[in-house]
């Protein structure tokens with residue numbers, strides 16, 4: 001593949017670059033706002049100028065851009081690493097493509113533009129205590145009552161549920177059929193009576209995700225996406241987009257910061273970078289990063305041919321996340337005693353390595369654990385035999401649970 005921009009792509013890049021230069025919010029502009037206000041300000045500004053969710057059709061708030069233009073925009077926006085955001089990623093990256101593929105036209109027109117503008121935030125109510133990697137084993141149930149469904153059960157690890165306006169939800173509507181066949185998919189208003197959100201405190205001290213309880217929550221049947229019993233197929237749309245949006249993970253800024261650190265701290269009175277063992281480790285990570293970069297280019301080539309990158313996206317997460325964890329751990333060792341101090345003002349690199357060290361274990365789990373990523377690569381990229389699926393074809397309510 002030719003990695004240079006075509007003339008049209010170069011013109012698009014220039015336009016994006018110029019707009020970002022003139023419009024990216026300054027530190028002073030954001031100073032008195034909290035993170036949510038900052039994020040909403042930036043998202044709305046992009047939306048008003050036609051730079052939000054640029055791949056979406058114009059009638060739903062996008063720009064009708066190509067996949068490559070989206071990549072170019074992402075590359076240019078990434079040059080401003082301090083821009084606020086992140087709170088919209090589940091709604092825009094996972095809920096919206098699912099709505100686009102499965103929702104009624106009136107719902108697309110009602111919800112997509114507000115997702116693009118950042119006015120409304122969505123969360124993903126999939127995982128449960130008994131249904132994570134094995135999502136189809138979920139137990140939250142929905143029973144039909146007239147034109148409504150009554151939901152009872154519990155979700156867990158729901159990122160952003162505490163500030164979300166809407167959620168996408170998979171539930172069991174028929175326990176008498178095999179697990180994948182008895183699911184249905186809805187979207188719901190998070191302020192519905194009977195929805196209770198309880199924050200979960202993380203290792204890092206933050207509380208970004210939640211337990212969400214449903215007690216007789218009523219959802220109109222009109223908010224169902226797909227047919228009753230087709231929830232698994234609709235979920236696949238969401239999960240494919242989740243994998244595509246997580247992908248990557250080259251731990252770029254951490255590697256540059258680690259290089260800087262190795263030049264400032266000392267081992268035996270010499271800069272650490274002169275130590276052979278340190279150099280060997282840095283070289284190893286550099287090679288892995290190059291591998292990830294070219295794997296990313298492979299996905300880009302697929303996009304430029306109009307194909308959708310598939311299971312190979314799992315490689316980025318499986319390699320990138322443990323590597324970022326190893327680098328953070330190594331950096332903290334290089335800092336010796338002060339590696340244990342996590343302080344934005346006093347720690348080298350403003351506490352970046354300590355923050356990564358705390359956050360990466362979650363990243364290695366979210367959106368598919370390391371083991372699940374390895375399974376996907378084994379089965380779907382390398383074509384190895386599937387692992388045994390003992391509950392295949394058995395009605396869900398007859399699958400042994402060990403509960404006696």
Ligand SMILES: Cc1cc2nc3c(=O)[nH]c(=O)nc-3n(C[C@H](O)[C@H](O)[C@H](O)COP(=O)(O)OP(=O)(O)OC[C@H]3O[C@@H](n4cnc5c(N)ncnc54)[C@H](O)[C@@H]3O)c2cc1C
Nearest residue numbers: 124125126127132133157158159362365366367368369371
């Ligand atoms: C930071 C973060 C944010 C999240 N946000 C959301 C969210 O917004 N919405 C949402 O619905 N969920 C969210 N999750 C949940 C996430 O999707 C699940 O945690 C994940 O799918 C794993 O499920 P589990 O926690 O039930 O672990 P389990 O599936 O119980 O796995 C436990 C262990 O067993 C291993 N294992 C399981 N099955 C296999 C297998 N077949 N082969 C080999 N090993 C296996 C796993 O790798 C893991 O080590 C989030 C999680 C994290 C950490």
